[in-house]
Amino acid sequence: MSFPRSATRSALALAGAGVLVLAWGGSAVAAQQGSTTVEPAGAAFSATLDGEATFETGPITVTCAVSASDPGDGNNLVPDEPDNHNPEGAVGGPINAPNFDDCEADVPLVDVEVEVADAVWDMSMQDGESAVGTMHVPAAGIVVTTSGVASCTATVSPDADVDIEGTWTNGDPVSSLAFDTTAPIEVEGGVGCPDDTEAGFTAAYEVENADDADTPITVGP
Template identity: 40%
Template sequence: MSRTRTLRGHALLATGAGLATAAALTLAGTATALPTGAAAASTTVTPAGHYFKATLSGKATFKAGSVTVTCSVSVSAPTSPTGTDAKNQIPAAPGNTNASGPVGGPLSAPTYSSCTSSLPGVTSTVTTSGNWGVSVQNGSPVTAGLTIPTGGFVLQTSGLASCTVTAAPTSAATVTGTWTNGAPSKLAFTNVSVPVKVVGGFGCPTSSTTSTFTVAYDVTDVTDPAQQITVTG
């Protein structure tokens, strides 16, 4: 799934930070591996088989060098019509339970818009593509792993600085965040680092090899809006 959006400031998208944020969540299909060190406790995600939507809560910020990009709109939703595929779907039972590890699956590539940049005179577009994924591991706190496919997030700027920032440039990258049950539940990544490659001329942070981002998503049940997406043991 590919989406291009003018980032009201994804100017340097922390050279790829947006990529990690976009990913925001998926609990369906094949589990996405969590970073080494995640507790191998039992994990159950409910309601089994339901589809979910991830909507940006607050603002997403991306930093690369001295450049900061702030976005106020980001969404990852099931493929339309709902039920077309397993993206943004909690696995059906018993796949929604793992006795000794995380539960995860494919995620629709998130879109970004309404962004602003700390660089004056710069406009940006973002394209997301490929097979995104997310997994959750029960614990205190509940751990989340977001996987960005190789080159799955590309930020291009124009104006005073013409740059191309590619996240996970050589291989898929997984970043770690937290999940909080609630109404709605939340998926958050705070000051997370993702590898990037920056190409461009004057004003572009071409020496940067990583970018950091902070973002949080509200996760809601699309199949039955009256229910909540919950992670337990």
Template identity: 45%
Template sequence: MSRTRTALALGMAAAGALSLASVTASAAPLPAAGSTTVTPAGHGFQATLSGKATLKAGSVTVTCNVSVATGTVPAAPGNQNPAGPVSSPISAPTYSSCTSSAWGVTPTVTTSGAWTVSMQHGSPITATMTVPAGGLVVKTTGLASCTVTTAPTAAADVAGAWANGAPPSLTFTNATVPVKVTGGFGCPTSATTSTFNAVYLVTDTTDPAQQITVGP
């Protein structure tokens, strides 16, 4: 693979990295959602990347060392749903200190808009992060100049898993996200998806002695 094509693949990888997966629909009817309660009601929280996020497309790997988002558990009774998930607004996550395995290419990530994360109690506990339309843009400089826009035409739901603990964690595994790539010669304009893996640890910023917990 030429340096230019490798560089461009990076842009696709970084975009998918920073946003995540659309949920695949099942042909069979889905069971009714159970009840969900997120506690403590009204508390703020912060999700911080644990270790590194690895972003991969083909043979190219992008590694991001820093990613943070903040949010708030809804106040009672909004922190409870007898038949479905509980949704919390979050800040547009930030991504920085990103490098790539492709020589001579630097990715820069900007995020914007109203993001949310929804928790559904079950086994496992599932999480869905919603990226607003155009809510994350990756631009590459160096060997290639491309712009990669995630959720290019509509908001995208990204599937993850939540685990209660001290602290609790939010995990995204092999997540995919729709993207649109624009740019000059060699930019992978036919690319429509990319992938992402990361683990976030979640802390209660209102009372650090407590844990954000998802229950029935």
């Protein structure tokens, strides 16, 4: 199944002598096993950034004000019964790749293109003492290319899919998924491009039932 490709102009950063700032999330929540049920079965859901997404590499901070994954093309759906329940593990399915827009960095005069891969993305939910939402990002799922101070290309996990785990909290009527994580990156380019191999990402998303706003999307046993 394919997903839409999006390219956005944003303001990530090249700091000082031209250090590229890029980040994405990695696992910060221990893997859990056990029964999981996501409700309501068959509901479409959206995930919308609550506040700002913060990207960090070293001393540089980048914030993005807009990020969302919306239903469409048969994606962002809670599985129908009985597949919305798994007695031995997580429940999940395909999602539309999130966008990142209205980004700003603490270093000006940098032009950045952010491209989201046209590939399979999916999300799984696992109940537990702390429920976990895991976004499965395809290899090279996000590529950031800079121009201006330095010409660099940064790729998130270029050679393998990567799992990005966040903490899920049931709400009424809006649940939340919070990321505070790290993931591998690869940076290519000339003078001024860094040799960073890992970067960090924090963000909180509001997850809402797109079919019935009064009925929350919940994760339970």
